Amino acid sequence: MGYHFDFAALLPYWRDFAMGILLTLQLSAVSTVLGFVLGTLCAIGRSDGTRLIRTSLAIYIEVIRNTPLLVQIFLVYFGIATLGIHVSANMAAVTALVVNVVAYTSEIMRAGLESIHKSQLEAADCLGLSRAQIYWHVILRPAIERVYPALTSQYVLLMLASSITSQISAEELTAVANRIQSDTFRSFETYIIVGILYILLSFVVRIAFWAFGQGLFVRRRKLGTPL
Amino acid sequence: MGTFSSTHFLFLAVAALWTVALTAIAFIGGGLAGFAVALARISGNRILRGIAIVYIQIIQGTPLLILLFLIYFGVAVIGFKTVPALLAAGVGLTVYSSGFLAEIWRGCIQAVPKTQWEAAECLALTRWQRMTRVILPQALRMATAPTVGFLVQIVKNTSLASVVGFVELAQAGKLINNSIFEPFTIFIVVAGFYFAICYPLSLWSRSLERKLNVSHR
Numbered sequence: 372m373g374y375h376f377d378f379a380a381l382l383p384y385w386r387d388f389a390m391g392i393l394l395t396l397q398l399s400a401v402s403t404v405l406g407f408v409l410g411t412l413c414a415i416g417r418s419d420g421t422r423l424i425r426t427s428l429a430i431y432i433e434v435i436r437n438t439p440l441l442v443q444i445f446l447v448y449f450g451i452a453t454l455g456i457h458v459s460a461n462m463a464a465v466t467a468l469v470v471n472v473v474a475y476t477s478e479i480m481r482a483g484l485e486s487i488h489k490s491q492l493e494a495a496d497c498l499g500l501s502r503a504q505i506y507w508h509v510i511l512r513p514a515i516e517r518v519y520p521a522l523t524s525q526y527v528l529l530m531l532a533s534s535i536t537s538q539i540s541a542e543e544l545t546a547v548a549n550r551i552q553s554d555t556f557r558s559f560e561t562y563i564i565v566g567i568l569y570i571l572l573s574f575v576v577r578i579a580f581w582a583f584g585q586g587l588f589v590r591r592r593k594l595g596t597p598l
Numbered sequence: 599m600g601t602f603s604s605t606h607f608l609f610l611a612v613a614a615l616w617t618v619a620l621t622a623i624a625f626i627g628g629g630l631a632g633f634a635v636a637l638a639r640i641s642g643n644r645i646l647r648g649i650a651i652v653y654i655q656i657i658q659g660t661p662l663l664i665l666l667f668l669i670y671f672g673v674a675v676i677g678f679k680t681v682p683a684l685l686a687a688g689v690g691l692t693v694y695s696s697g698f699l700a701e702i703w704r705g706c707i708q709a710v711p712k713t714q715w716e717a718a719e720c721l722a723l724t725r726w727q728r729m730t731r732v733i734l735p736q737a738l739r740m741a742t743a744p745t746v747g748f749l750v751q752i753v754k755n756t757s758l759a760s761v762v763g764f765v766e767l768a769q770a771g772k773l774i775n776n777s778i779f780e781p782f783t784i785f786i787v788v789a790g791f792y793f794a795i796c797y798p799l800s801l802w803s804r805s806l807e808r809k810l811n812v813s814h815r
Contacts, residue, residue, distance in 0.1 A: 437797045438792045
């Protein structure tokens, strides 16, 4: 084993690493927010929509969940280009990530919606709550609280999966690493650093979700028990 | 410039076989390693347990893409001059699968009620006997559905093996696209192949889940 490790060669690139981290976080944040909102709407559509809506959503979800993200990214990036519309790599990356994560979110949220007992709805109805009120207070909020751990894991996976967008040269952390290693020929060191950065990022995302959950779910914070 | 022809389709079909082969390698290798890690994760030895926890955290906290690069360039560091793509991809996916399967199976083993352990102990079974005769058979029942579910993840993740130069389905699609540039047709066919492999597995996993729930009620 005559390999000589040289991490110092990577020091001048700290600014590039930082930019990569920033874009990774931006990609993940935008996809998480959009994915959550649209995914929740899809879950509602799947349980309450007309038959046509239900079937098309089911097909969409199955197709997305049974094909690789990489192929979805290629389809979006190259596919949109053939339509004659020019989109940046970052835009294509966000689109593909959102299309992907909506399907997963929707499945998780559906489990949450199904966990709400029917008697809850009847009780809410008896109290004279409007349809919107029932949806928000009786169905959605408890449902989100129940599946919150599953959502957290899904969005951490999303952050890690955003590395795949480096394949269409969206300049996030992995793409930055690919560039730096070809500049410095310090491939192994570069990927060790980036691996550690991703582990740290996944901790940060988990902590952020935990803190957000503590703020959001008052009952859990005060009683300390799961719903 | 040509158009998408049956030759291209055949090329993709062969590449699909490589995807299946790579999945098999990753699943078998990852299964064996993952089982060992799962046992280490619940062992009485604190050091062993600590190592397993760190291993799982590292695997689950890094993207597969980075793992693949690390192994690809890491093998060169150890001293091998050239790395066969199949080896790099196989090892990378094996390591990845082991981290996730270990955590899935640990959950299943720990979901076996504690009373089963105690009863087995009262029957004077050794720890090994308790494990193989009492706990694992019950854990296995719970583990099948999520394991098949994870198999779908492995199939999809083999698409990343292209980054270390392995020509599987996604890479084959990219190669064809580079020569004829018909991305819509090509990648929809590629997606179709993946769907044909994954969807039956998804359905199987779901039916296993349902069966298990029925027997529990």
